[in-house]
Amino acid sequence: MMDKTVPVSEAVKQVKSNDHLVLAGMCSEPPALIQELIQQRERLENVTIYNMPLGSPCAYANPEWHQHFKVKSFLLSGVLKDSYKCGMTDYLPMNLSDIPSFMEQLAPDVAFIQCTTLDNEGNVNLGLSADYTLSLINHAQLVIAEINDQLPWASGKGTISASDIDLFVEGSLPPTELPSATPGDTENRIAQYVAELIPDRSTIQIGIGSLANSIISALKNKSALGVHTGTFPEALIDLYESGVVTNEYKEINQGKIVATCLAGTQNLYNYAHRHSNIELYPSDYTHSTATISQLSNFHAINSAVQVDFTGQINAEKIKDFYIAGVGGQMDFMRGAMASKGGKSIIALPSTAAKGTKSRIVPEFSSVTSTKSDVHYVVTEYGIASLHGKTIAERKEELISITHPDFREEL
The missing domain is CATH 3.40.1080.10 (Glutaconate Coenzyme A-transferase)
Structure with missing residues (x-):
């Protein structure tokens, strides 16, 4: 060298x-x-x-x-x-x-x-x-x-x-760090609803950010969970250390947390250093439907900027700017659909812009993930069950979990 x-x-x-x-x-x-x-x-x-x-x-x-x-x-x-x-x-x-x-x-x-x-x-x-x-x-x-x-x-x-x-x-520079975001009351209410949808012994995929941290915290009373995800969030350390995450029921990579990258503070990087049960894989493995379909009860938990009345997901764009990317959302949602007992869950606050705009809207032009790949949409006002529902039924379900200020208008 x-x-x-x-x-x-x-x-x-x-x-x-x-x-x-x-x-x-x-x-x-x-x-x-x-x-x-x-x-x-x-x-x-x-x-x-x-x-x-x-x-x-x-x-x-x-x-x-x-x-x-x-x-x-x-x-x-x-x-x-x-x-x-x-x-x-x-x-x-x-x-x-x-x-x-x-x-x-x-x-x-x-x-x-x-x-x-x-x-x-x-x-x-x-x-x-x-x-x-x-x-x-x-x-x-x-x-x-x-x-x-x-x-x-x-x-x-x-x-x-x-x-x-x-x-x-x-x-020799310290690795890029992403400090943990602190959840608020809205995120905590959403997290409690999401936790209702996650059974013991299931395998979860979850991202990073305050809502993800809140959802992870809400899973502390679950047992024998597995993790197969994209970005490994620092909050998962507590679930692993407390014995909630064991990975024992995963059909592949049994006993292992699987991710494609680490994103957190130096605490996470120190924890993952030579940790034999935290493994990073390329995204054509972690995000492949062929891989995920081998995991039963795979629960993909993702977020969004907006959801329309048909169940389409905008996770990238606000006005004329793309704030993120497709990333792994569609991959994991498709994987959850292919998993026996799997669920595709979209969790988001009901409003944006300090409560002045509803995130559930009749329609939008930028679609990240398709309406046929969503089982549930969750806000702080409850759970909308979309899978197997018609467009009219989906609209009714989604309006029921919007902020009350916007229900009559929608």
């Missing part, structure tokens, strides 16, 4: 104008490589950067540098709003399960990733995220890895031979 370790400036010089450059996803964007890329921007034109950021500042997406970089993002966020509005950034909608195969199709010129230091067997670990990075390593023309001795060594499929990396650069 030492023969491959070069100064970061030399490594980034390998990036050429008009290249397609893919960054490791979620909390794994490599900061030293990105900072050097920005430093060298004046020699570059029209470099296309593919990203899927979570917690990253996306400093390369400065609208003033539009002639140097353009961004194609699988997961938009607020930090990309200005560059999106000026046309520098565009949204690339894609199910997370499909991104690894897209890397093969794209065959990008350069990959920027992060990894741990070398072990005694000549291997490194991808740390926080497996998602599409393994496929990226296999199919990029040049793979440059930023060594970060502060990354956790995650069990699962993220361990690779150092020989798979073309160049290494030194880096």
Whole structure:
């Protein structure tokens, strides 16, 4: 490996104008490589950067540098709003399960990733995220890895031979952290309804954020749950430590928590470091219907921006801006439909904009997930059961869980 370790400036010089450059996803964007890329921007034109950021500042997406970089993002966020509005950034909608195969199709010129230091067997670990990075390593023309001795060594499929990396650069910065969000009264009421739908011995998928944290807390009286999810939220540590999550009834990956990435604080990263029962897998495994269908009683718990009267889900767009991405929602909802005893659950507050707008609306133009893949919609006012219901029946169910201020109008 030492023969491959070069100064970061030399490594980034390998990036050429008009290249397609893919960054490791979620909390794994490599900061030293990105900072050097920005430093060298004046020699570059029209470099296309593919990203899927979570917690990253996306400093390369400065609208003033539009002639140097353009961004194609699988997961938009607020930090990309200005560059999106000026046309520098565009949204690339894609199910997370499909991104690894897209890397093969794209065959990008350069990959920027992060990894741990070398072990005694000549291997490194991808740390926080497996998602599409393994496929990226296999199919990029040049793979440059930023060594970060502060990354956790995650069990699962993220361990690779150092020989798979073309160049290494030194880096040592704390991993990107996402502090836990504190739930409020509305989230806690929603969580209690969601908990009613989750039986003992089921396997759950859940995301991150204040509502997800509240739902996880509401599951503390359940028993023998399994976890097969996308982003592993820090709040799940308590369920595992208390014995609520055992994974003993999972037909595959029995005894293991399976996820595709870690997103939390240093506490989570320390906890997951070499934890034999927390395993990260690529998203074409974790999010595959073929995988999830092998798990009975799989319960997919996701959120939304809006739900329309037919049960269609908008989880991406507010007004003219995509605040997120398709991500794994559709994958997990389809997986829940294919699971024996599975349920697809959408949980959301009944209102937005400080109570001035209903999140349940007659219709909208941006559909993330389809009406045929939803079993239940949950707000703080109850549970709407949609599966097997007609459009008229769905409308009635959904109006019953809207905020009372909007029921007559709807």
